[in-house]
Amino acid sequence: MNLILHVWRQASSDSPGKMERYEARDVSPDMSFLEMLDVVNEGLVESGKVPIAFDHDCREGICGSCGMMINGVAHGPMKGTATCQLHMRSFTDGAEVYVEPWRSRAFPVIKDLVVNRGALDRIIAAGGFISVRTGSAQDGNNLPVAKDAAEDAMDAAACIGCGACVAACPNGSASLFTAAKISHLGLLPQGQPERQRRAARMVAQMDAEGFGHCTLYGECQEACPKEISIDTIARMNHDFITATLATREEKSLGGVG
Amino acid sequence: MELKSKVPSGPLERKWDKHRFEMKLVNPANKRKYTVIVVGSGLAGGAAAASLSELGYNVKCFCFQDSPRRAHSIAAQGGINAAKNYQNDGDSVYRLFYDTIKGGDFRAREGNVYRLAEVSVNIIDQCVAQGVPFAREYGGLLANRSFGGAQVSRTFYARGQTGQQLLLGAYQALEKEIARGGVTMFPRTEMLDLIVVNGRARGIVTRDMVTGAIETHLADAVILGSGGYSNVFYLSTNAKGSNATAIWRAYKRGAAFANPCFTQIHPTCIPVSGEHQSKLTLMSESLRNDGRVWVPKRKEDCAKSPRDIPEQDRDYYLERKYPSFGNLSPRDIASRAAKEVCDEGRGVGPGGRGVYLDFSDAIKRLGQAAITERYGNLFEMYERITDENPYEVPMRIYPAAHYTMGGLWVDYNLMSTIPGLHVIGEANFSDHGANRLGASALMQGLADGYFVMPLTLGDYFGSNRLEPVTTDNPEVRATEAAVRERTERLLAVKGTRTVASIHRELGKIMWEYCGMARDAAGLNKALELIPKLREEFWRDVRVLGSGQELNQSLEHAGRLADFLELAELMCLDALDREESCGAHFRIEHQTPDGEALRHDETFAYVAAWEYAGDGKTPILNKEPLVFENVALSQRSYK
Numbered sequence: 003m004n005l006i007l008h009v010w011r012q013a014s015s016d017s018p019g020k021m022e023r024y025e026a027r028d029v030s031p032d033m034s035f036l037e038m039l040d041v042v043n044e045g046l047v048e049s050g051k052v053p054i055a056f057d058h059d060c061r062e063g064i065c066g067s068c069g070m071m072i073n074g075v076a077h078g079p080m081k082g083t084a085t086c087q088l089h090m091r092s093f094t095d096g097a098e099v100y101v102e103p104w105r106s107r108a109f110p111v112i113k114d115l116v117v118n119r120g121a122l123d124r125i126i127a128a129g130g131f132i133s134v135r136t137g138s139a140q141d142g143n144n145l146p147v148a149k150d151a152a153e154d155a156m157d158a159a160a161c162i163g164c165g166a167c168v169a170a171c172p173n174g175s176a177s178l179f180t181a182a183k184i185s186h187l188g189l190l191p192q193g194q195p196e197r198q199r200r201a202a203r204m205v206a207q208m209d210a211e212g213f214g215h216c217t218l219y220g221e222c223q224e225a226c227p228k229e230i231s232i233d234t235i236a237r238m239n240h241d242f243i244t245a246t247l248a249t250r251e252e253k254s255l256g257g258v259g
Numbered sequence: 260m261e262l263k264s265k266v267p268s269g270p271l272e273r274k275w276d277k278h279r280f281e282m283k284l285v286n287p288a289n290k291r292k293y294t295v296i297v298v299g300s301g302l303a304g305g306a307a308a309a310s311l312s313e314l315g316y317n318v319k320c321f322c323f324q325d326s327p328r329r330a331h332s333i334a335a336q337g338g339i340n341a342a343k344n345y346q347n348d349g350d351s352v353y354r355l356f357y358d359t360i361k362g363g364d365f366r367a368r369e370g371n372v373y374r375l376a377e378v379s380v381n382i383i384d385q386c387v388a389q390g391v392p393f394a395r396e397y398g399g400l401l402a403n404r405s406f407g408g409a410q411v412s413r414t415f416y417a418r419g420q421t422g423q424q425l426l427l428g429a430y431q432a433l434e435k436e437i438a439r440g441g442v443t444m445f446p447r448t449e450m451l452d453l454i455v456v457n458g459r460a461r462g463i464v465t466r467d468m469v470t471g472a473i474e475t476h477l478a479d480a481v482i483l484g485s486g487g488y489s490n491v492f493y494l495s496t497n498a499k500g501s502n503a504t505a506i507w508r509a510y511k512r513g514a515a516f517a518n519p520c521f522t523q524i525h526p527t528c529i530p531v532s533g534e535h536q537s538k539l540t541l542m543s544e545s546l547r548n549d550g551r552v553w554v555p556k557r558k559e560d561c562a563k564s565p566r567d568i569p570e571q572d573r574d575y576y577l578e579r580k581y582p583s584f585g586n587l588s589p590r591d592i593a594s595r596a597a598k599e600v601c602d603e604g605r606g607v608g609p610g611g612r613g614v615y616l617d618f619s620d621a622i623k624r625l626g627q628a629a630i631t632e633r634y635g636n637l638f639e640m641y642e643r644i645t646d647e648n649p650y651e652v653p654m655r656i657y658p659a660a661h662y663t664m665g666g667l668w669v670d671y672n673l674m675s676t677i678p679g680l681h682v683i684g685e686a687n688f689s690d691h692g693a694n695r696l697g698a699s700a701l702m703q704g705l706a707d708g709y710f711v712m713p714l715t716l717g718d719y720f721g722s723n724r725l726e727p728v729t730t731d732n733p734e735v736r737a738t739e740a741a742v743r744e745r746t747e748r749l750l751a752v753k754g755t756r757t758v759a760s761i762h763r764e765l766g767k768i769m770w771e772y773c774g775m776a777r778d779a780a781g782l783n784k785a786l787e788l789i790p791k792l793r794e795e796f797w798r799d800v801r802v803l804g805s806g807q808e809l810n811q812s813l814e815h816a817g818r819l820a821d822f823l824e825l826a827e828l829m830c831l832d833a834l835d836r837e838e839s840c841g842a843h844f845r846i847e848h849q850t851p852d853g854e855a856l857r858h859d860e861t862f863a864y865v866a867a868w869e870y871a872g873d874g875k876t877p878i879l880n881k882e883p884l885v886f887e888n889v890a891l892s893q894r895s896y897k
Contacts, residue, residue, distance in 0.1 A: 013808070014808060030532070030533055032532040032645075033532075033533070034537070037535045040535065040537055040759065044757050047812065048755075048801075050803065051803070052804050053811070053812060055809055058499060059324060059331070059498040059499055059500045060329075060499075061537060061538045062334060062540050065324075065498060066328070080643075087640075087644070089643070089644065091646055112469055112809055113809040120446070123326050123328070123437075123444075126430070126431060126434045127434040127438035130434065131432060131435045134385070134388040134432075136310040136432075136710075137381070137385070137709075137710070138388075139381075139384040139385045139388035140384060142383045142386075142388075142393075143400050146400055147395055147399050148399050149395045152393070152395040155390075156392040156424075159392050159424060159427065162423075163329075192390045193390050
């Protein structure tokens with residue numbers, strides 16, 4: 003099959019970008035979307051043109067490196083699938099395909115389809131962990147975890163940090179990403195001591211990074227390659243509000259003392 | 260070169276304990292005076308960086324990905340072994356030790372492997388405390404499953420995403436330390452050389468992959484946790500970015516490279532669908548519990564639909580050749596058997612490089628629902644990639660390069676032959692011998708990172724006086740200049756061939772001659788072809804763009820240049836090892852019934868290769884392997 007691609011090209015973060023038109027010829031339906039881009043890139047190099055830059059690594063849908071807007075949809079038309087696992091059989095011969103980087107104020111473009119997602123790491127650094135020094139853990143079976151809690155925590159922990167939720171959100175919110183981690187750790191008994199602090203700090207960091215607020219469009223869960231539910235956002239809001247109230251109480255007590 | 264393993268004397272079960280007492284300590288107030296570089300942020304590197312920072316060291320951690328959370332450890336599916344004996348099925352530290360030594364076909368060090376088994380139990384505790392959502396039983400306790408090469412259930416898992424969840428645990432610990440200021444993280448930064456001053460590793464030269472800036476980072480010690488080198492085969496189950504540059508540069512600065520030919524080929528991957536193929540996807544080995552492997556008996560039937568081939572015309576070759584283990588034969592055996600039938604022209608699918616893995620009998624016996632419950636996510640993944648429904652037509656599978664047991668030589672303290680350079684995880688050679696068992700890679704990465712490196716590094720600092728080094732040191736400046744020159748040289752070739760096309764060609768040579776089965780004629784052929792291809796690379800590669808920007812072709816070219824050298828060393832090592840052991844199968848050395856034939860009297864050693872200069876044959880150093888606790892035996896799966 004043959005396709006017409008329109009790809010966002012931008013030489014660097016401070017230079018202007020534009021859509022460029024390319025022809026992808028003799029595409030096999032068995033190729034992944036990224037393999038199709040590989041072939042286009044090899045053709046570009048052969049004709050002396052700089053290839054299209056895009057992030058990718060594991061190519062099995064787990065590392066979260068890849069991600070692009072394909073015809074305006076984060077990760078393209080197949081639900082629950084990262085770009086690397088999207089295959090060309092999802093497209094028809096002769097189709098025109100528009101490929102753009104993630105668009106969000108908090109994800110500046112580095113080059114072409116490559117964006118800086120460092121903000122997501124900083125949200126985790128703000129509180130997305132359980133503080134446990136290496137070597138200080140008790141026996142793993144000393145703390146039973148209800149099977150349901152473990153399963154729900156795993157559902158949330160499946161997040162690959164690709165940023166599709168941000169790119170899909172009309173507000174550019176990172177709520178699904180942040181909520182997934184707050185839920186994963188907050189559902190487990192190990193995560194209880196830091197639960198409120200975690201929610202308060204991660205939400206504050208999300209705001210500081212310039213992500214928008216959640217108004218429950220639900221686009222994020224549609225785009226999520228791991229199909230993480232926006233139920234996690236309800237859990238985040240609950241923990242955040244509880245944390246806010248608890249902090250106030252602490253402060254007023256401090257004032258009295 | 261002298262190879263001192265530094266394995267402590269005394270009984271096996273007392274060695275690590277004794278060593279921990281004998282090692283020098285660094286006073287807490289003094290730890291903050293030391294700076295440590297960690298290259299790689301996977302299970303080994305991430306765990307080490309976080310743990311060293313918790314102890315009080317200043318840590319600088321580097322990864323080429325945009326975030327430390329994306330290291331290739333994330334892709335491990337099956338699980339992690341630990342000798343907890345929660346199942347009361349007879350497991351013990353000694354049994355895990357024994358299974359690992361035997362699985363490695365008696366080519367690993369007893370002392371290291373025993374320590375690995377010992378700390379395995381602490382790893383599970385640590386990960387549970389971090390909030391890793393391991394599978395649980397209804398009573399809330401940790402669940403286990405069984406895995407290849409063991410008769411006990413000792414594998415802990417988090418669905419099919421164990422590597423991801425363990426890595427996120429280490430990554431979160433790392434982010435905690437980054438926020439605290441103990442670790443400075445350098446994402447999208449690639450190590451391009453090692454700085455050695457007065458014989459000690461004192462820093463690295465890196466390239467900022469966004470700006471192209473070449474920078475020098477000095478430290479008191481360097482730790483490499485940069486992973487394996489399966490991408491020398493071009494097509495492998497590794498992530499596209501996985502590369503050997505860090506360990507190869509260290510080798511060229513004096514670190515011995517041990518057992519480079521020990522590479523594991525995993526039998527159950529989705530076959531190549533065409534020339535465009537960029538990587539191979541692994542399907543969990545657990546599928547062989549219920550799937551039956553077969554090919555047509557006659558070549559003429561290969562093009563037919565598998566459903567039109569009657570039972571009597573099928574060859575269930577694993578069941579035929581290995582009646583007692585059948586479809587559950589170990590990885591190396593199953594991989595070689597698949598290659599054999601395809602070489603006979605009886606392979607199926609595009610290019611004739613595939614065999615069937617058929618679930619129809621299991622579906623008949625257990626019902627489709629039971630199969631969905633066991634393997635639903637794998638069947639889905641298979642269908643997404645191949646567009647074939649494995650409930651209706653048999654899967655097609657073929658072996659693929661997966662893991663490298665070889666790596667930089669390290670002693671018991673995980674220190675290489677360059678003082679101050681430590682190597683952890685898949686990047687070192689230490690624990691898996693000639694073949695790694697399933698669910699043991701995650702165990703080793705975390706053992707090294709959480710529980711060994713933080714202790715042995717203190718001993719290095721406590722036992723040595725390090726002189727101050729500054730950036731105007733001539734050795735530092737020369738290393739940085741060499742990196743600049745090399746980067747410019749890659750850009751200056753301005754040839755006609757794309758980097759990927761040369762990498763694909765190298766992969767084909769390695770797969771053909773240094774893959775699942777090797778012989779002297781083939782290896783000699785590869786040793787002719789590789790230098791020619793390397794010469795062509797430096798004469799005709801085309802890298803567009805500049806060095807002062809994000810340039811993915813330049814990154815790939817630099818990595819390929821190193822693979823083109825490492826490939827030669829792998830073939831040299833494979834040629835030198837005139838025996839078959841584990842994943843290294845020399846056609847000339849097999850039993851009358853076609854099994855691997857070890858020669859313990861001549862080859863029970865670690866081959867540690869020492870760089871002797873470009874164009875010169877590297878020097879082979881041997882570390883004899885002494886077995887005081889286990890008796891060497893021949894593996895049999897008949």
